[in-house]
Amino acid sequence: MPELPEVETIARGLDTRVAGDTVESVWIGSRRQPLKSPAGVIARTLEGKRIARVHRAGKHIVFDLEGESRASRTLALQTKKSKRAVLGQTRQAVFPHRPNEAAQWIVHLGMTGRMVVCEPAAEIAKHTHLIAKLASGRELRFIDPRMFGKLSVHAGGFDPGGVEPLEVSEERFIALFRGRKTPIKSALLNQKLLRGVGNIYADESLFRAGIRPRRRAATITREQLGKLRRAVREVLREAIALGGSSISDYVDADGEEGFFQLQHRVYGREGEPCRVCGTAIRRVVLAGRSSRYCSKCQK
């Protein structure tokens, strides 16, 4: 479901609604998949923590947490009790992971993940995998039918790799792609290079830059790469302004749909006429993903 503009929209909505709130308790379902950190570690890390801020890194939602988690408080109590036994040693030396150290909760929505803030009385949707009860009385819920989403917690700074497409300089952008033999579409989807661009926005950016998805990155001139960078930024900015693209069931944290799908020029339009030249939009499969393009406007 979510690429950079959708995740940005969701993260902003969550920041507005839950920043400053505190996680009181966490329920995690017993289904197998969508965890990268063990369930107990996630629950213990979240419980008792204050959500300082919610933001986005690539396609990840990042919850900045602060304060002592329940697990840390337990450790602190044990520390006091055992102080006499470890005379002369500091608490930090005994427990090197300092209880007050900031933590981050990372949510990747995969294809179908959703994060909703609701009242406890709200019906629990099918495929709800996590419920966090907040001090304000509301609940933060993670729902994901296909279970491609991932939840994890990190003690230090989370680094998803890659560079942010809305921040990358022209020189850096060109350097990322110059000389690669891979098709430019595959390179755009590679999160280790640019982070946040997915299938929709890769196709839309390539259309605006006039480049076919199969073009080898190495055959693209510096000038064309500059144009591609501007196209990527333009597409992402416009999509964020419209709240992302709602294809089937995407909604943001407030349950609102996005409207960028109305601006799509190639994605989901195979067989329909190009909005610029009228040629039928083609569909090819590249690296297992559908790619749409106009054979006249894109070379």
Add this chain to the structure above:
DNA sequence: ATACCGACCTGTCAGC
């Protein structure tokens, strides 16, 4: 290094 492919899952929709 780089490419393609299937796997991971459930849901929906078109076609028969």
Add this chain to the structure above:
DNA sequence: TGCTGACAGGTCGGTA
């Protein structure tokens, strides 16, 4: 009405 297959916003690991 119900079955089957294709397809879906994403990533990962194996293999040539």
